[in-house]
Amino acid sequence: MxxxxxxxxxxxxxxxxxxxxxxxxxxxxxxxxxxxxxxxxxWANPFLLLHSKSFNRNRAKNLLITFIECFTDIHTVKGSSKLLRRRCSKKPPFDYSLYLKTISSPAIAALVTLWLDTNIMEEVETIAVRIVYLAIQYCQQLRTIHLARQSTEAPWLHLDQLLVSIKSLPQLRRFTWRGDLCLEILDKFSNIAHNLEVLSINFERKNYYYFNEESSNSLRRLIDSQNQLKAIEVHNVSTNMESILDLLKSRSESLESIYFGEVKFNSDHLLFKPVKLNQLKNITMNGCKILCENGLNSLAMAGLPLLQRLSVDYCHIPCMAWERLLFYHGKKLIDINVSGQGMSERKFEVISQTCHNLRHLSVYVYSNEQLPFIAHTIKSLPTLHFLKLIQCLYSNYNYTHLFDIFSKCHLPHLDHLILFCNCNQFLSKSHPPLKTLTIFGENATGEHLDVILDYLSDTIRILRVDTNIDSLGDKCLERVKSVVKEFSTKRYSNYLRFACNIEECKKRLI
Missing domain, CATH: 1.20.1280 (Monooxygenase)
Known part of the structure; x- marks a missing residue:
C-alpha cells in the first residue's frame, strides 16, 4: 500500500x-x-535543518563531507589552494546539487566548528566560505543565500575572487548580507543575480549609510539590477529616510514591502524631490528611532498610492512626525500595529481623525490612562474588523471602561477581538458581532464562558482561551461545543500570532 x-x-x-x-x-x-x-x-535545506537540532560532531562531519564530495575532495576545501576545481572522488546515489535551495554561512560555520573542533574563527570562516562557494557554483536551484561576515576580511575577498567564474543564479529569490558592506561581493551579485524578490542588508558594525557615499553605488547597483524585487529589509544603521527612498526609487513598480530594524533616522534635507513607490503596501519599523521631528518627512511626502499596512514596534516616533505621516497616508491604511510603545492621547487622536478606512488595529496597553484614548479611537472607526489589545505582562489593568464604550457605540464590522484580560468583568453590556474571540492572561472559568455565550452566541464561531480545560465542567464544555465551531485552550504566546485572514478581509472590503 x-x-x-x-x-x-x-x-x-x-x-x-x-x-x-x-x-x-x-x-x-x-x-x-x-x-x-x-x-x-x-536536501533542500540540510544545513539549517541540522543546525536547528541538537547535533554532534559526527553528524556535522558526515553532512559536510557528503556535500563536499559531490563536487571535489576534502583536502581541496581544507587546504590552502585558492582554486576549487571539480574533482569528484565518488559518485553519490543522488545528485544533491539538484535539490539544495538554501545555503547559510552562519549555519555552515557552526557545523564546521564542530567538525574541526576549533574556535579559530578565521579558519572556520575560510572553510565555510568555500563550502558556500561550492553550493553557489554547482547548485543551480538555489533560492536563498544568507551570508554573514564574522571574522576578518580575507575569507570574503577569497569568495569575491571565486564568484568571478559564476555566470548566473537564475533561481535565486532571497539574498541576505550581514556585516560591514563588502562592496566587491555586492557588485558580483549584481552581475549574477537578477531575480531577487527579497533583499536583506544588515549593516551590523557599520553605523551609517547615506546616498552620497561611495559605498552606496554598490548597493544601488544590486538593487537596480533586480527585475522583480518585492521586499527589502534594512537593519542596524544610521541614515535618513531620504537616502533609503532614493536608493529604492528604481524599483517603484515592483517593491511591495519595506522593513526597518533598529535603524536610526536623522533629519531629512529641507529640499528633496518626492519619490514614488507605486506598488508599496507594507511599511514595518521595529526598534527604530526617529531622532527629529522631520525624520519621516520624505516618507510622508512620498507617492504611495497602494499603502495599506503600517507596523511600528518598539519605536520612538515624535508626535509631529507621526501626525505628518498619517495626515498624508492615514486614509489609505487598513492595518496599523503600534505594539511595544507608549501612545499618547494625541497619537490616538490622529488615528481617529485620519484612518477612516482602518480594518485592523493592534495596540499595547501600558496603563489605565490609555484606555479612554483607545476606547475613543475604537468608537471613531466604524469599519474596524480586527482588534488586538495586548496588555503588558504583570500588570493589572481593568478593561471594564473599554467594554462600556463597546456597549454605547455601533461597531457592525468588528469580527475578531484578541484581548489580554486581567479582569472578570469583560464584555459588560456590549454585543459586538464577534466571530472570533481570544482571551489570554486570564484563567478562564466556566462562568467566563457562560457570559461569552450569553452575549455572543449569535455570532461567535471561534473561541480561544488561556485555561486548563480540566477545570471546566462537562455541561459548560457541551454548551461551548454546541455554539462555536472551533474551541481551543493554549498558552497566550500562541495567540499573539493570530491575525485576520487578509483574503477574507479584502472580500469584505469590495
Whole structure:
C-alpha cells in the first residue's frame, strides 16, 4: 500500500514535515519511492535543518563531507589552494546539487566548528566560505543565500575572487548580507543575480549609510539590477529616510514591502524631490528611532498610492512626525500595529481623525490612562474588523471602561477581538458581532464562558482561551461545543500570532 502511493501524494505528505530533520530521515528509510521524494526535502535545506537540532560532531562531519564530495575532495576545501576545481572522488546515489535551495554561512560555520573542533574563527570562516562557494557554483536551484561576515576580511575577498567564474543564479529569490558592506561581493551579485524578490542588508558594525557615499553605488547597483524585487529589509544603521527612498526609487513598480530594524533616522534635507513607490503596501519599523521631528518627512511626502499596512514596534516616533505621516497616508491604511510603545492621547487622536478606512488595529496597553484614548479611537472607526489589545505582562489593568464604550457605540464590522484580560468583568453590556474571540492572561472559568455565550452566541464561531480545560465542567464544555465551531485552550504566546485572514478581509472590503 505504501509503495503504491503516487509521487504527488508522497510530496503532499512530506510537505507537512519539511522542517523536521528526524522525520525526513525516517522517511528515506521506508523504501525507494519514499527515499526519492524525502531526499529532495531533506536536501533542500540540510544545513539549517541540522543546525536547528541538537547535533554532534559526527553528524556535522558526515553532512559536510557528503556535500563536499559531490563536487571535489576534502583536502581541496581544507587546504590552502585558492582554486576549487571539480574533482569528484565518488559518485553519490543522488545528485544533491539538484535539490539544495538554501545555503547559510552562519549555519555552515557552526557545523564546521564542530567538525574541526576549533574556535579559530578565521579558519572556520575560510572553510565555510568555500563550502558556500561550492553550493553557489554547482547548485543551480538555489533560492536563498544568507551570508554573514564574522571574522576578518580575507575569507570574503577569497569568495569575491571565486564568484568571478559564476555566470548566473537564475533561481535565486532571497539574498541576505550581514556585516560591514563588502562592496566587491555586492557588485558580483549584481552581475549574477537578477531575480531577487527579497533583499536583506544588515549593516551590523557599520553605523551609517547615506546616498552620497561611495559605498552606496554598490548597493544601488544590486538593487537596480533586480527585475522583480518585492521586499527589502534594512537593519542596524544610521541614515535618513531620504537616502533609503532614493536608493529604492528604481524599483517603484515592483517593491511591495519595506522593513526597518533598529535603524536610526536623522533629519531629512529641507529640499528633496518626492519619490514614488507605486506598488508599496507594507511599511514595518521595529526598534527604530526617529531622532527629529522631520525624520519621516520624505516618507510622508512620498507617492504611495497602494499603502495599506503600517507596523511600528518598539519605536520612538515624535508626535509631529507621526501626525505628518498619517495626515498624508492615514486614509489609505487598513492595518496599523503600534505594539511595544507608549501612545499618547494625541497619537490616538490622529488615528481617529485620519484612518477612516482602518480594518485592523493592534495596540499595547501600558496603563489605565490609555484606555479612554483607545476606547475613543475604537468608537471613531466604524469599519474596524480586527482588534488586538495586548496588555503588558504583570500588570493589572481593568478593561471594564473599554467594554462600556463597546456597549454605547455601533461597531457592525468588528469580527475578531484578541484581548489580554486581567479582569472578570469583560464584555459588560456590549454585543459586538464577534466571530472570533481570544482571551489570554486570564484563567478562564466556566462562568467566563457562560457570559461569552450569553452575549455572543449569535455570532461567535471561534473561541480561544488561556485555561486548563480540566477545570471546566462537562455541561459548560457541551454548551461551548454546541455554539462555536472551533474551541481551543493554549498558552497566550500562541495567540499573539493570530491575525485576520487578509483574503477574507479584502472580500469584505469590495
Amino acid at each position: 505504501v509503495a503504491a502511493l503516487p509521487y504527488e501524494i508522497l510530496g503532499i505528505i512530506l510537505n507537512e514535515c519539511v522542517d523536521d530533520c528526524g522525520a525526513l530521515y525516517s522517511c528515506i528509510l521506508i523504501n525507494k519511492a519514499w527515499y526519492s521524494v524525502a531526499i529532495q526535502h531533506l
